[in-house]
Amino acid sequence: MIEIDYHLLSELAIENLIMEILTREATDYGEREIDLSHKKRQLLTRLEQGNAVIIYSAEEGYCTIIPVEEKQKWLSQEGDGLSMLSDFATY
Numbered sequence: 001m002i003e004i005d006y007h008l009l010s011e012l013a014i015e016n017l018i019m020e021i022l023t024r025e026a027t028d029y030g031e032r033e034i035d036l037s038h039k040k041r042q043l044l045t046r047l048e049q050g051n052a053v054i055i056y057s058a059e060e061g062y063c064t065i066i067p068v069e070e071k072q073k074w075l076s077q078e079g080d081g082l083s084m085l086s087d088f089a090t091y
Helices: 011-022 036-049 068-075 082-089
Strands: 002-004 052-057 062-067
Touching: 002 068, 011 036, 011 062, 036 052, 036 062, 052 068, 062 068
Parallel strands: none
Antiparallel strands: 002 052, 052 062
């Protein structure tokens, strides 16, 4: 797994990545539904403030955004990244 600097992505690429993450099947935001545009803005703000990072796994074939505090745990995972996707749902 590698970290991708969001500054290297176009605005459209970041927007599409965030929307793909937010609309993934089995993504659950808890008891109440959160407006997608609000959640999109939250994730973008966290990226801009350095509170979140983009992680890509070529082996697993996915990309996600995680809290910066979780970065070392994710980057040290080999082949177990998909099981950690549920951690993102509450982020």
